[in-house]
Every structure is written in C-alpha cells, then in structure tokens.
Amino acid sequence: MIQLAPVTVPKASDVLAAELRERILSSEFTEGAALPPERELVVQTQMSRATVREALRILEVQGLVRIKIGRGGGAFVQLPGKDSVASSVNLLIRGRKIRLSSLLETREAIEPYCARLAAVHRTDDDLAVLDAANRTIADEGSTMAGFLQANVDWHVAVATAGHNELLAGLMTALSRAIYTATENERFVNTEVRRVAARAHRSITDAIRAQDPEAAARRMTRHVHGYADAALKADERTEITVDDR
Template identity: 70%
Template sequence: MPEVPGTAAVSRHPVQLQPMQVPKASDVLANDLRERILRGDFPTGTALPPERELVTQTRMSRTTVREALRILEVQGLVTIKTGRSGGAFVQQPGGAAVATSVSLLIRGQQLRLTALLETREAIEPACASLAAKYRTDEDLAILDRVNAAMADESASLAEFLQANIDWHLAVAAASHNELLTGLMSALSAAIYSSTENTAFVDDTVRKITIRAHKSITEAIRSSDPQAAVRRMTKHVHGYAEAVVKVEERTEIELGAE
C-alpha cells in the first residue's frame, strides 16, 4: 500500500497531558470581589450584596459564597456581622493586616532570630528618619509617655519589655507609613518574645536602652532625620550584637551539659 505523503513523521505514541489545576469556585469568586474592593468599586463601609443575592447573581452555591466571604474576612478586606442588620462590610487593609501576614510568615517559616534582627536593622532607621520628618505633637507625647514608663525603676521585666516594644512601634507610627508600621509590629513581637530573659535584660541594659531611646526621641523632636538615622542605627545594631552574644553563650552552656 503506498505511503500517504506527509504521514511518515507522525508519531503513533499518544500525547501525554499534565494534570490541570482547576481553581476552586470560592477562590474565583473571592479573587473577583478582592479586585473590585482594591480597585475602589466598593468603598470602605459598603455592604456587599446579601448571601442570597450573591448566590443568584453568581449562580454559585451558598456554601461557595460563604467560603469566598470567609477568605476575604481572613485577608482583612471585609468584616462579617451577624444579626438582622448584619452582612459582609468592606474594609480597606491597614497596618494590622500587614502585621498579621508578616507574623504568619515568621512563624510558618520559623525564621532565625538573626534574620529578624537583620531585617529590623534595615528598616528601623528609615522609620526614625521619616518620624523626624512627619511626627506630630501627639506622636511626641506618646514617645515621651513610653520613655517615662521605661524609666520607672519599679517596672517589672515584662512591663519594661512591653514599654520597649511600645516605643519602637511609636517611632514606626510617627513615620506615618502603614507598611513600615505593620512590619515593625510583627518584627518587634517576634524579636522580644525571643529575648524575654534576665540573662540579657539586666539593669545595665535597661539604662543603656533608656538613654538611647531618649536620644533618638530628641532627634525626632528636633526634626533631624540624619541624627535620628545615625542614633537608631547605632541602637538597633548594638542590640542585635548583644542578643547574638547571649544566644551563642546559651548554646555553648547547653552543649556543655
């Protein structure tokens, strides 16, 4: 039988297809609503259509609609209220959403303390610089109040550490940059939970910290970004070095046992 022209090169082996990842219907709906919220189609405070109406409009099941709304709630894009006047209400993500996301990353990846300290050294001087530019009288009042709490000699270790966190967050807040504030919120909580021990925070460390905080606060009060950056860089770098030394000493002591 004569060969049909052009067929000699055709493979007789069946074509192998890779498994296709089909997105869940709830993810598709959540993505669509998310884009509309971020685009501004639904301003903050707007009530999304009720579940029954969303089911009718999208032709999806009530379970799918509820799951999509739950995804948006976890992402901080809607708040769900129950009751007669309840429903899903739009809210724009803020610093809290950033802090939550970063905290999950830190815990989920079990990031090393040194990585947290390096990140802090990279961004906190920027917070101080912006704070010196944009701080308000209210920002300064908060910094002064926290400095006074740290200087209270009767404060316990837990109270001192909390005041320390509050001061660093106050500097970030004074930058009026929500992204930096969110990052600092997550970083501070992770770092200080790892250093809550008397082996590191003794009376000398308290005095050095209080003095550094007051110096940085004065640079912010004087609207001096260069001094704020210089003093904050020295402060966080010195803190990082001290923490690493304590960590190394602890590992050696544990190994000796």
C-alpha cells in the same frame, strides 16, 4: 496522538472570592461599604449559598471583609493596614523559625530609616505615644513584661510616626519577635533597661526636633549596640523566636 494535559478547574468559591477581592482592591467597593446581602449574591452569581458563604469566609481570613452577625449585619469591606503586614510577617518568622540574629540584622537595616522618616513626618500625637512609652521604659519599678511591652510600643511608634504603613507593619512584627526572643534575665537586666531608656530619649529628642540625620544616626547606634549585646549574651545558647 494528541496528548492533553490535566485540566484543573478552580473552586467556585475561589472564583467568587477573587472577583470580589479585585473589586474591593480597585475601590469599586469602598472601605466600610456593605457587600450585597448573601441572598442577593446567590441570585446574582447563581451559585449556592454554601459557595457564597465560603467565598466570604475567604475574604474574611484575608482581612478584606468583616462579618457582622445579627440585625444590621452582613459583610463589610475593610482594607489591609499595617496589622495585615505584621500578621503575615509574623507567620513567616514563626513558621520558618527565623533566628534572632536574622531578626536583628533586618532591624539594623531598616529601623534607622524609620527614625529618619519619623523626624520628617511626626505629629504631636506621634510624639505623645513615644513619650508615654518612654515613661514606662524609664520606670525601674515597672515589671519585666511592662518594660518589654513599652519597648515594643516605642519601636512601633517610631515606625508609625514615619507614616509608611508597610514599614510600620514590618517593624511591628520584628519588634514583637525580638522581644519575645530576649524575654529573659540572661539579657534584660537593670543596666540594659537604663541604656535603653537613655537611647530612646535621645532618639525621641531628635524626632521631636525634626532632625532626620540625628534620629537615623542615634537609632543606628542604638540598634547596633542592642544587637551586639543580645548576641553576646547568647553565645552559648542560641535564642530562637519560639523560645518562651
């Protein structure tokens, strides 16, 4: 007797979302363009209004459309950027409870190359963002929260200055997770802040001078030193990214 395997039929909303997603990613629908109105999609696809709405919600969650309500509203195409990468990586970090040591290892592996790219591709606008973060980092009167946010801003700005959206998204997620994990007086004190300020200025100077070798070398020294200090400060009680 011939045996047949169970047949799984995909949901209609998943099928429609997949077709629209492919058309967006293949540039048939360009960024900022409006998708056909809901009523038109119902007529064209012969699917129910509920199915069409669910398909559009799927695309909204995936960051491929933004929904505007009201007059002039509708579904408008948007393309994934570094924020989409950062969001996905952040979910992985928190969902898998990635330990601080692994985050630091990952940063040591990729951030020196980010600094190298920044020295090659940086613009005046990129330097302005780095300089603004450095001023806050060097201000010993700034709060802990202000210092940590400026630290995140600086590391993200280095990756952004390399004009590689994938690396920038990854560094955004890593930087936020690392500084969330080290947001406590056990590690971040006045001396740590001063060392960070000096290192950041030195790396920024190399990026400004468009010296990729110096930028990568100084960033390697900085992130390696930070990793050593963070892990030594936490020898007795390990920090995870979910510590608040």
